[in-house]
Amino acid sequence: MTIQTETKTYLNYINGEWKASDTGKTSDSFNPSNSQEILGSFQMSSANDLDEAVNAAKEAQKTWRKLSGAARGDFLFKVAAVLEEKTAYVAEAMTKEMGKTFAEAKGETARGIAILRYYAGEGMRPVGDVIPSSDSEALMFTNRTPLGVVGVITPWNFPVAIPIWKMAPALIYGNAVVLKPASDTAVTAARVVECFHEAGLPAGVLNMVTGSGSVIGQGLAEHPGVDGITFTGSNAVGKQIGRAALDRGIKYQLEMGGKNPVIVADDADLDLAVAATISGGLKSTGQKCTATSRVIVQQGVYEKFREKLLQKVAEITVGNGMEEGSWMGPVASKNQLENVLSYIEKGKAEGAELVHGGNRVTSNGLGDGYFIEPTVFDQVTAEMTIAREEIFGPVLALMKVETLEQAIELANDSEYGLSASIFTTNIGNMLEFINDMEAGLVRVNAESAGVELQAPFGGMKQSSSHSREQGRAAIEFFTSIKTIFIKK
Ligand SMILES: NC(=O)C1=CN([C@@H]2O[C@H](COP(=O)(O)OP(=O)(O)OC[C@H]3O[C@@H](n4cnc5c(N)ncnc54)[C@H](OP(=O)(O)O)[C@@H]3O)[C@@H](O)[C@H]2O)C=CC1
Numbered sequence: 001m002t003i004q005t006e007t008k009t010y011l012n013y014i015n016g017e018w019k020a021s022d023t024g025k026t027s028d029s030f031n032p033s034n035s036q037e038i039l040g041s042f043q044m045s046s047a048n049d050l051d052e053a054v055n056a057a058k059e060a061q062k063t064w065r066k067l068s069g070a071a072r073g074d075f076l077f078k079v080a081a082v083l084e085e086k087t088a089y090v091a092e093a094m095t096k097e098m099g100k101t102f103a104e105a106k107g108e109t110a111r112g113i114a115i116l117r118y119y120a121g122e123g124m125r126p127v128g129d130v131i132p133s134s135d136s137e138a139l140m141f142t143n144r145t146p147l148g149v150v151g152v153i154t155p156w157n158f159p160v161a162i163p164i165w166k167m168a169p170a171l172i173y174g175n176a177v178v179l180k181p182a183s184d185t186a187v188t189a190a191r192v193v194e195c196f197h198e199a200g201l202p203a204g205v206l207n208m209v210t211g212s213g214s215v216i217g218q219g220l221a222e223h224p225g226v227d228g229i230t231f232t233g234s235n236a237v238g239k240q241i242g243r244a245a246l247d248r249g250i251k252y253q254l255e256m257g258g259k260n261p262v263i264v265a266d267d268a269d270l271d272l273a274v275a276a277t278i279s280g281g282l283k284s285t286g287q288k289c290t291a292t293s294r295v296i297v298q299q300g301v302y303e304k305f306r307e308k309l310l311q312k313v314a315e316i317t318v319g320n321g322m323e324e325g326s327w328m329g330p331v332a333s334k335n336q337l338e339n340v341l342s343y344i345e346k347g348k349a350e351g352a353e354l355v356h357g358g359n360r361v362t363s364n365g366l367g368d369g370y371f372i373e374p375t376v377f378d379q380v381t382a383e384m385t386i387a388r389e390e391i392f393g394p395v396l397a398l399m400k401v402e403t404l405e406q407a408i409e410l411a412n413d414s415e416y417g418l419s420a421s422i423f424t425t426n427i428g429n430m431l432e433f434i435n436d437m438e439a440g441l442v443r444v445n446a447e448s449a450g451v452e453l454q455a456p457f458g459g460m461k462q463s464s465s466h467s468r469e470q471g472r473a474a475i476e477f478f479t480s481i482k483t484i485f486i487k488k
C-alpha cells in the first residue's frame with residue numbers, strides 16, 4: 001500500500017512565482033527507505049516552461065548585475081539565515097528522498113549555509129589586478145564581468161550542497177540562474193529554492209524548472225538564452241552537455257565521476273586508516289564522487305588491515321536514515337540498487353573474493369527499501385570491472401601491492417582522477433604520493449571524501465572538464481576577465 005505522508009505538489013519557480021508546468025504533468029518522489037512512501041510530487045516541465053524561466057532570468061540579470069557585490073551578498077546572507085531556520089525541514093526531505101542519514105543530511109545543510117555565507121562575503125573581496133602599462137600616462141587593470149544566465153544541472157547525491165555551491169557563486173558574481181535539479185531529489189531542491197524566495201531575492205534572478213534530464217537538462221544546455229552551464233553527475237551525460245555547450249560556444253563546467261583510491265602504506269596508523277576507509281567509502285552509502293573505492297594496501301600490513309577493516313564493517317548498522325541507530329541508509333533509487341547489485345555480481349563472476357556483505361537487505365522491515373549490505377571484496381586485480389568503473393555504492397575493493405611505487409602506479413591506473421588518500425607516517429612517502437598522484441584532491445592521513453568549501457574542488461583526467469569549483473576558484477568559471485586600458 002502506498003503511504004502518502006505529504007500530498008504537496010511542488011511547483012516550478014519562475015520569475016519569483018511558483019507555477020505549474022504547462023504540461024499539467026507531475027511525477028512522484030519516492031522514499032528509498034520505503035518505496036511505498038511518497039514524499040511529494042513535482043512538475044514534469046516542457047521546453048515552454050524552460051523558455052519562460054530563461055527569459056525571466058535574462059531580464060532580471062540586467063538589474064542584478066548592476067547591484068554592488070555587497071548588496072548581492074546581503075541577499076545571500078538572508079538566504080543563509082532562512083536555510084538555517086529551516087534546517088530540519090530541508091534535511092528531512094533529503095533523507096526521505098535520497099536516503100542519507102538525517103545526521104548527514106543536517107551536516108550537508110549546515111555546509112550549504114556556510115557556502116552561502118562564504119560567497120556572501122565574496123561580494124566584498126577584491127577583484128582584478130592593476131597591470132603596469134607600457135604607456136606611463138595610462139592605467140591598465142582587469143575587472144570581472146558575469147556570464148549572464150547560467151544553467152545549473154545537479155545530481156541527487158548532494159541535493160543541497162551541490163546546487164548551493166554552484167548557485168551562490170553564480171549569483172554573487174552577478175549572474176542569473178536557471179536550476180534543473182535531479183528528479184530524484186526535486187522536493188529537496190524546491191525546499192532550498194523556497195529559502196531564496198523567502199529571503200526576498202529579486203524576481204527572475206533564480207529560477208527552478210523540474211522535469212526529465214533529456215528535456216529540461218539537455219534543453220538548458222542547448223538554449224540560446226543560456227550563457228554558461230555547470231553540471232555535476234555521470235560522465236555520459238556530462239559529455240553530452242559539454243558537446244552541446246561547445247556547439248553553442250558557451251562556457252561549461254563538468255564535475256563527473258571518480259574511482260578514488262586510498263593507499264595504506266606499511267608504516268600507516270592502521271586504526272586511522274580503517275576509520276577513514278570506512279567513512280570515505282561507506283558514508284552516504286558510498287554515493288559520493290569522492291568516495292573511497294579502491295583500497296590499495298602494502299603487503300606488510302595487508303592481513304592486519306583487512307582483519308581490522310572487516311571487524312569494523314561488521315559493526316555497521318543499516319537502516320532508515322530517519323532512525324537514530326542507522327549508520328548507513330539505503331541507496332537512492334531502484335536504479336541505484338540494480339546498478340550496485342550488478343557490480344557486485346560482476347565482482348564475483350570475475351574472480352574477486354567477497355569477504356563481507358554483497359546482498360540486498362530485506363530483514364527488519366527493510367524489504368520495501370533499497371538497502372544493500374556494506375560490501376568488501378578481496379583479491380581484486382586492476383583489470384576487474386569493480387576496480388575500473390565507478391560503482392557509486394557501498395562497495396570496497398581490496399588490492400595488495402609490494403611497494404609504494406606499485407601502489408601509486410595502481411592508484412593512477414584509472415581513467416578518473418578526482419580524489420586520492422594515503423595513510424603513512426613517512427614524509428618521503430607523503431611527498432612521493434603528493435607529487436606523483438594524478439588527482440585533483442590529494443589527501444594525506446585523511447579520507448578521500450569531504451571537501452572544504454573554501455578550497456578549489458575538481459578532478460583530473462575524466463573526472464572533470466578541468467575547471468575547478470568552490471572557494472575563490474569559482475570566479476574563474478562564473479565570470480569573464482575584462483582588461484581595461486584608460487588613457488588620460
Ligand atoms: N559525480 C557525481 O557526483 C555523480 C555521479 N553520478 C554517477 O552517475 C550515475 C547515474 O546517476 P544519474 O542520476 O542517472 O546521473 P545523471 O548524470 O543522469 O544525472 C545528473 C543530472 O543530469 C540530468 N540529466 C540526465 N540526463 C540528461 C541529459 N540528457 N541532458 C542534460 N541533463 C541530464 C539529471 O536529470 P534527471 O535526474 O531528471 O535525470 C540530473 O539533474 C551514478 O550511478 C553515478 O555513477 C551520479 C550523480 C552524481
Ligand SMILES: O=C(O)CCC(=O)C(=O)O
Pocket residue numbers: 157158162232287288289290291448449450451
Ligand atoms: O566529498 C564531498 O564532500 C563532495 C562530494 C561530491 O562533490 C560529489 O559526490 O558530487
